[in-house]
Amino acid sequence: MRIAFTKMHGLGNDFVVLDTRENAMPAMGADTVRALADRTRGIGCDQLIVLENDAQATVRMRIYNADGGEVEACGNAARAIGLLLKERATIATAGGLIATQPDAKGIAVDMGEPRFDWDAIPLAYPMDTAAMPVGWDVLERPLAVNVGNPHVIFFVDDADAVPLETLGAQIETDPLFPDRINVNVASVADRQTLHLRVWERGVGLTRACGTGACATAVAAMRSGLTEREVTVHLPGGPLFITWGEDNRITMTGPATEAFRGSFDWGDYA
Structure with a gap:
């Protein structure tokens, strides 16, 4: 199974983004996260981001740190996903609902209270x-x-x-x-x-x-x-x-798409 990804970063804090909204993907285990995040044998990243459909928001964002653990929020990743979505959007996270919109300084994110x-x-x-x-x-x-x-x-x-x-x-x-x-x-x-x-x-x-x-x-x-x-x-x-x-806290700053690619799921599962 080939899985498409987008490599992005916010001020050097980098992500591998997997969009599963249209193409389903096997469950993400900690070993797979660590293998993909490895900078010498994988794609390399600080966090792996999985996008899913959500009934209450534009998209749901799941965030995995390089050690394989899932965490609640990531402001830089929110800006990166805001850049991918290209317009005002709501993003559901384990830490709560946030909103993003394009801004003259990059992507503005309403981070909540x-x-x-x-x-x-x-x-x-x-x-x-x-x-x-x-x-x-x-x-x-x-x-x-x-x-x-x-x-x-x-x-x-x-x-x-x-x-x-x-x-x-x-x-x-x-x-x-x-x-x-x-x-x-x-x-x-x-x-x-x-x-x-x-x-x-x-x-x-x-x-x-x-x-x-x-x-x-x-x-x-x-x-x-x-x-x-x-x-x-x-x-x-x-x-x-x-x-x-x-x-409410608003964070504004840049986000960058570095490149796109794909990998064979079996190489990392």
Whole structure:
């Protein structure tokens, strides 16, 4: 069985997109995801995206990290699918319903409302998510936000100086986070600008993370560090985040189609 795919990326955060709306595909197992995501023996990607029909939305998007685990949301992937759909659309995800539309700066995504309650992150036990009394080495007193998936955010003087390649894995799998966690370290340049690095659960260090940019921006706004509209600079490039008075987050940025191809399912199943 030959399966068609589209290779896409958002600021270097890359995806293999499989559209099953017209052509059915066997069930996606973790081993197949890992094989396809392998950068030396597969197609290579941070996330594998499966599109399905949905009665309540334009399309349903299922998201698998490179380690084979399925996750709730991915902002960069939402922009990529918005680019494929070419017009205003609604996308159903495990993290909730989101909306996309073309914009002068790329694709704008309505990411919904952030959640701050400890059990919505979720955490293993109650605590104040605006100033968590915990720390790991140089990273202390983070904030936590769920924007369809869970994030913990540390504000530091210099995000580039943090050894996130080691601390990220440690924090991701800490028992405090029963669903594991995405780890963000950010520096505030001014009231309209943040610099951000992200350790993405199931992926590792990533050049861009849309939900991480949203979570970090909202955490900065909630703490009074920035205005309600900010530019978040990631290693892959900038994203533009607004937290409206209606409590909804809008993320705007580019998405790119790299190439299309196909593979034999039996080579990866």
